[in-house]
Amino acid sequence: MTISLTRIDPAAERDALVSFMTANAFPFHVNARPTAEQVEELIAAGAYRDEDNDSYWIEHETHGRIGFFRYEDLTDMAPLFDLRLAESARGLGLAADILRVATDRIFRLMPEVNRFEGQTREDNVPMRRVFERCGWVQEAYYREGWPVDGAEPLASVAYSILRRDWQSGTATPISWEIPASS
Template sequence: MKIQKFNLETEDLVELLCSNEWAFHSNTKIDQDAVRQAVKKGYYADGRETFWIIFNGQKVGIIIIEDIDDTIPLFDLRLTKNARGNGLGVKVLHWLKDYLYGEKNKIRIEGYTRADNLAMRKCFTNAGFVKEGYLRNAWENEDGTISDTVLYASIFEDWQQNKMTPTKLNEYPF
C-alpha cells in the first residue's frame, strides 16, 4: 500500500467517488458534477489535506483530513468495494497516526462512523483507536433516516508509547 498526496487529479477522483457506492456515508452515491465543482472550489485542499490510497498500482481509496490546521483533526476514509477486506483500512489508520503525530504534531485524532459499520469499527480497534462514545440518532442519512454513531479516537501519548488507554466511561457513581 502507498499513500500519495492528491494533486487535483479531478477525473480520477470523479471515477473513484462516482463509480462506487458508499453504504455507510451520508451520501451513498455521489454526482460527478458535484465532485468537479468541489475540486474547483477547493474542497479537497482548503483547510484539508487529501491523499490517494494506492494498492497494487491502483487508486483504491482516499483519505481526507479535515480541520488540518486544528490540533484535533477529523478525517473521512473511503475504500472502493474491491479494496475492502484486505486490511487496508487498518494500514491507512496506522499511516494516519504516524503522519499526524509524527509530522504534523497533532494531539488527538477523532473518527466517527455509523454504529452499523462493523468493518470500520473493527478497523478502528485494530489500529489502536479507542471507542469513546456512542451517540444515539446522530447520523443523518441522505434518505432521511437517522442512525446511531460511534466515536473513536487516538491520542498522541498512546501513539508515542504504543498503547491504548481505556476510557473512563463509568468513573462517577451516578
C-alpha cells in the same frame, strides 16, 4: 510497508477524483452515491485541499491505487479523516495498515496535533473493527446523530487515538465515573 499515500492535486486530477467518487458506492456515508456535479462542486469549494483538508490516493504495492484518504479539520488540534476504499479493495484486510500509515504521518508531520479522530455510522462494522484493531478508543455514541436518506437516523460513533498512546503502543481507557464532589 505495502501502503503509501500520494498527495492529490485536486485541480490537476479533477477527472480521476470525479471518476473514483462516482464509480464506487459509499453506503455508510451521508451521500452514498455522489454525482459528478457534486464532486466538481466540492473540488471548486476546496473540500479536497484547502487549509483544513488534504487528500491522498492510497497506493498498495501489489494492488495499485486502491482508495482515497482525506485529512479534515487540519486547523483544529484534533483533525478527523475520511477513508474510502474502492469497492474492489474492500474486505481484503487492508484498512488497518492504511489507518496506521495515516496516523504515523499526521503525528510525525504535525507536532501540535495531540489527538486524531474518526467518526462513522454505528452499523459500519468493518470500519469499527479497523478502529479497534488499530488501538483507537471509542469515546462517543451519538444516538440518532447520523441522518439516513429515507430511513430513521442511526447513531454516529466517535473514536480517537492520542499522540501518547500512538507513541507507547497503548490505549488509555476512559473513566465514565462522575468524580465525587470535593
